[in-house]
Amino acid sequence: MTRAVLSLGSNLGDRIAHLRDAVSALRDVLLVSSGVYETPPWGDADQPAYLNAVVLVDDPVASPPDWLDRARRIEETAGRVRDPARRFGPRSLDVDVIAVWDPAGEPVLSDDPELTLPHPRAHLRAFVLRPWIDIQPYGELPGHGWLTDLLNAEPLAADALDLRPRPDLPLESTG
Numbered sequence: 558m559t560r561a562v563l564s565l566g567s568n569l570g571d572r573i574a575h576l577r578d579a580v581s582a583l584r585d586v587l588l589v590s591s592g593v594y595e596t597p598p599w600g601d602a603d604q605p606a607y608l609n610a611v612v613l614v615d616d617p618v619a620s621p622p623d624w625l626d627r628a629r630r631i632e633e634t635a636g637r638v639r640d641p642a643r644r645f646g647p648r649s650l651d652v653d654v655i656a657v658w659d660p661a662g663e664p665v666l667s668d669d670p671e672l673t674l675p676h677p678r679a680h681l682r683a684f685v686l687r688p689w690i691d692i693q694p695y696g697e698l699p700g701h702g703w704l705t706d707l708l709n710a711e712p713l714a715a716d717a718l719d720l721r722p723r724p725d726l727p728l729e730s731t732g
Contacts (some may be wrong), residue, residue: 559615559616559619559620559621559624559657559658559659559660559665560588560613560614560615560657560658560662561613561614561615561619561621561624561654561655561656561657561658562611562612562613562614562654562655562656562657562689562693562696563583563611563612563614563624563628563652563653563654563655564609564610564611564651564652564653564655564676564679564682564684564685564688564689565579565580565609565610565611565612565650565651565652566596566607566608566609566610566648566650566651566653566684567607567608567635567648567649567650567651568598568604568605568606568607568608568647568648569605569647569648569649570636570649572607572608573593573608573726575635575649575650576593576608576610576650576728577728577729578631578634578635578650579612579631579635579650579652580610580612580728580729582630582631582634583612583614583627583631586614586615586616586619587612587613587614588612588613588614588615589612589613589692590610590611590612590613590692590728591610591611591612591688591689591691591692591728592610592688592691592722592723592724592727592728593608593609593610593688593722593723593726593727593728594608594609594610594684594687594688594720594721594722594723595607595608595609595720595721595723596608596609596683596684596719596720596721597719598645598647599645599682599684600644600645601643601644601645601646601647604646604647605647607684608723608726609684609685609688609720610688610728611655611685611688611689611691611692612692613692613693621654621657621665621667621672621674622671622672624654624657625654625671625672628652628653628654629652631650631652632648632649632650632651632652635649635650636649636650637649637650637651653676653679653685654672654674654676655675655676655679655685655689655698656674656675656676656679656698656699657674664699664700666699666700674699675698675699675700675701679698679701680698680701680707681712681713682713682716683708683713683716683717683719683720684716684720686698686704686707686708686713686717687708687717687720689704690704690705690708
């Protein structure tokens with residue numbers, strides 16, 4: 558089995574519906590989903606706020622590229638359009654593969670430009686780490702350390718103050 562942490566984000570259209578549809582598309586492999594957080598845009602400030610969440614998924618036969626393919630299919634279903642001129646621009650849905658563990662529970666490390674594992678910027682993103690702590694309070698980002706240590710250190714400690722929990726937006730699947 559491989560286990561993966563996927564990050565979900567949306568700031569266009571019906572943001573919560575996009576997140577719920579993603580969770581629904583993962584229901585056959587879903588172990589647990591985090592709470593939803595409203596977050597300021599990252600990397601490109603000229604866009605609406607995001608809704609972000611993290612899910613832990615598990616599949617007995619999925620390889621890391623399988624997780625990436627599944628993430629891209631879910632994005633396409635949500636109408637995701639990639640704008641090469643705005644790498645961190647707005648999107649209906651973003652599904653990132655953050656980390657993957659092999660059947661023995663060992664982290665998968667990859668420097669493949671198509672799928673770098675763990676995600677090369679996850680340790681810099683409070684909007685990934687904070688929801689991840691919801692589902693794995695003692696979680697560790699491979700190669701970077703404990704989630705809580707990363708989130709409590711600068712510059713993320715300041716970024717974490719801008720995350721707003723949205724308990725009014727549960728991630729129950731719609732399907």
